[in-house]
Amino acid sequence: MAERSFAKEVKKLKMGAGETFRGEGILAVTKALLENGVGYVGGYQGSPISHLMDVLADAQEILGELGVHFEASANEATATAMLAASVHYPIRGAVTFKSTVGTNVASDALANLASGGVTGGALIIVGEDYGEGSSIMQERTHAFAMKSQVWLLDPRPNLPSIVKAVGDGFELSEASNTPVMLQMRIRSCHVYGQFTASNNRPPSMTVSEALENPRRDLTRIVLPPATYLHEEEKLTRRWPAAERFILERGINERFGDPASRIGIILQGGMYNTLIRALNRLGLASIYGDTQIDMLCLNAVYPLVEGQILDFCEGKDAVLIVEEGQPNFIEQAIGHMLYKAGARVILQGKGMLPMGGEYNGQVLVDALGLFLETHAPELLPVAKQAVNEPATPIPDISAKLPSRPPGFCTGCPERPIFAATKLVQEELGPHHISSDIGCHLFSIMPPFDIGATTMGYGLGPASAAALRNKDPKGKRSISFVGDGGFWHNGLTSSIGNAVFNKNDGVIVIVDNFYSSATGGQDILSSRADNPTKTTQNPIIDAVKGMGVNWVRQIDRTYDVTLMRDTMKEALASDAEGPKVIIASSECMLNKQRREKPLLARAARDGKRVVKPRFGVDEDICTGDHACMRLSGCPSLSVKDTGDPLRDDPVASIDQSCVGCGNCGEVADAAVLCPSFWQAELVSNPTRGESRLARFAQRIITRLQARREASRIVFQ
Ligand SMILES: O=C(O)C(=O)Cc1c[nH]c2ccccc12
Numbered sequence: 001m002a003e004r005s006f007a008k009e010v011k012k013l014k015m016g017a018g019e020t021f022r023g024e025g026i027l028a029v030t031k032a033l034l035e036n037g038v039g040y041v042g043g044y045q046g047s048p049i050s051h052l053m054d055v056l057a058d059a060q061e062i063l064g065e066l067g068v069h070f071e072a073s074a075n076e077a078t079a080t081a082m083l084a085a086s087v088h089y090p091i092r093g094a095v096t097f098k099s100t101v102g103t104n105v106a107s108d109a110l111a112n113l114a115s116g117g118v119t120g121g122a123l124i125i126v127g128e129d130y131g132e133g134s135s136i137m138q139e140r141t142h143a144f145a146m147k148s149q150v151w152l153l154d155p156r157p158n159l160p161s162i163v164k165a166v167g168d169g170f171e172l173s174e175a176s177n178t179p180v181m182l183q184m185r186i187r188s189c190h191v192y193g194q195f196t197a198s199n200n201r202p203p204s205m206t207v208s209e210a211l212e213n214p215r216r217d218l219t220r221i222v223l224p225p226a227t228y229l230h231e232e233e234k235l236t237r238r239w240p241a242a243e244r245f246i247l248e249r250g251i252n253e254r255f256g257d258p259a260s261r262i263g264i265i266l267q268g269g270m271y272n273t274l275i276r277a278l279n280r281l282g283l284a285s286i287y288g289d290t291q292i293d294m295l296c297l298n299a300v301y302p303l304v305e306g307q308i309l310d311f312c313e314g315k316d317a318v319l320i321v322e323e324g325q326p327n328f329i330e331q332a333i334g335h336m337l338y339k340a341g342a343r344v345i346l347q348g349k350g351m352l353p354m355g356g357e358y359n360g361q362v363l364v365d366a367l368g369l370f371l372e373t374h375a376p377e378l379l380p381v382a383k384q385a386v387n388e389p390a391t392p393i394p395d396i397s398a399k400l401p402s403r404p405p406g407f408c409t410g411c412p413e414r415p416i417f418a419a420t421k422l423v424q425e426e427l428g429p430h431h432i433s434s435d436i437g438c439h440l441f442s443i444m445p446p447f448d449i450g451a452t453t454m455g456y457g458l459g460p461a462s463a464a465a466l467r468n469k470d471p472k473g474k475r476s477i478s479f480v481g482d483g484g485f486w487h488n489g490l491t492s493s494i495g496n497a498v499f500n501k502n503d504g505v506i507v508i509v510d511n512f513y514s515s516a517t518g519g520q521d522i523l524s525s526r527a528d529n530p531t532k533t534t535q536n537p538i539i540d541a542v543k544g545m546g547v548n549w550v551r552q553i554d555r556t557y558d559v560t561l562m563r564d565t566m567k568e569a570l571a572s573d574a575e576g577p578k579v580i581i582a583s584s585e586c587m588l589n590k591q592r593r594e595k596p597l598l599a600r601a602a603r604d605g606k607r608v609v610k611p612r613f614g615v616d617e618d619i620c621t622g623d624h625a626c627m628r629l630s631g632c633p634s635l636s637v638k639d640t641g642d643p644l645r646d647d648p649v650a651s652i653d654q655s656c657v658g659c660g661n662c663g664e665v666a667d668a669a670v671l672c673p674s675f676w677q678a679e680l681v682s683n684p685t686r687g688e689s690r691l692a693r694f695a696q697r698i699i700t701r702l703q704a705r706r707e708a709s710r711i712v713f714q
Pocket of ligand 1: 044045046047098101102105135136436455456516517
């Protein structure tokens, strides 16, 4: 992480036995890895597990002392393949990524890893980005666990339970020779709490020791005939071993009164919200004391049949609280009960919504319905005798402005899309393929650019079929970020386009970081990184792949140049893909680095210049064309108070960072002469101060003269 320091978090990783660790769930996982003798850690950043990667990247000193190898993996497949170090060696390894997108990418390595099985504990920490705060398609990691037979832990969202799950996960993995996924939901990652730390433990075998004494075992390699035997071993040896471990270790927890006629089986991750819902219904204390019998599945795959049947024994009705669809757990439990001839009524989806996040209100409603149907006597009087409808909550969504995701103030990607818009204004609409990253905000107004997004690094790949048989006809335009480019785009998108003689225009949006995931360094980052090799130019990689037509633009804010280069690419006679590398630093990271430096320089009495832009109200016509081509959050509207002017004028607020985009856009579009640029000078020279005072005097005089002749409306 180039521009942010995690020194405070790193200090917490050093805590010893008995100290109280306070912090976020995902940081607790990071500490627990070190306490459990992990030998190596890898992963690919993404919300909500970026923090794990970022903190470890800054913790090289501790990792070095313990002999733990850490890598920022090229992508999730690389991360998962790294777990190969636990196949033959008794070394504990952990990797992390965002799920399900990362798991999709990882699934090749995941299936191979699961087939051969592991000797050392292999833990995959998946950040389950599901629910109202998610940025991705709504799917379940659970499906991957089932298809590859990888065990899935879903601990209750509190720090001691999360920390325990890390240790349990390693041991479960070793006891059953199977990789284990630790599912960390958004709210588990960000839950705040505390636990009592243990000492960090060096790995029982380091990766260096493994290299000095290499081992291989033919029966663990995924190649016939071993592959056929792996499946049998999964079913006859590894699965029963996992079930035994889950029971003996007491991974799943039982709460409430076991004699209760009704019961709830829930995913561990649902526990906090469920308790809150019971609490609101008057059926649980805020600390979780309740009479309702609950089986909390901290291991959601595999389910232990005996445990489930035992729980349901003698009950009238059982509710399954399982977030996400398909309802794998409910189906499995239904199947177990049917085979056993049980008569208990099974409730789940139907009473609960089929999909979407199970938030507090959803669970209050569903629990209310379940209890009303199967145990009305348990419901508090208020709920049983509802004789007044609840006060309706007014819908204010129509009145509030929506806040779609958009580019930051000063973002260097904005001018790229302003230029694209100008190109389309001239040459007509084109088919445009988008990728994943900040640049995907181009699909929102005011740009409205991009028709599909198929996955990370796959923007140009998703334009592959759109090949015009007329070489003079319209070509596709596609985008990929520098993050996606290095994740897999170099082969999947660029190599593919070269090999298949695609003639489309590919824009690589290079902002020097993997910005959307938190500003991590990548191969082409411009900064020095003490533990990574950076400064590998994208243009060299692209040329190495066989692209002949490449243009490097080093200041994306030059909208005229961007526009003209795109037009040239669309008209070029050159064969093969036309690649434009549009490079300017991510403004968020740039500000993180420069702001403190500038502030210190100004405090130290040094001369500091900050550019600012503004709009001349008297010239602005109020047509807001600048906003339609920019969308900068610092561009706003302002009422002049002049009754002869209908439209409010454009105005630039204090969040402006002086990137110059608005002026450039105005210039390229021949829009508007109303933008002005000023320089804010801290600690000016004596000459500058004198000049400013002189200019101010003249301006004041001119303004006074103009005011005198103005008609004033009272
Ligand atoms: O951090 C996010 O929100 C992302 O979507 C980035 C990301 C990380 N790994 C991926 C794999 C496939 C698609 C997106 C991502």
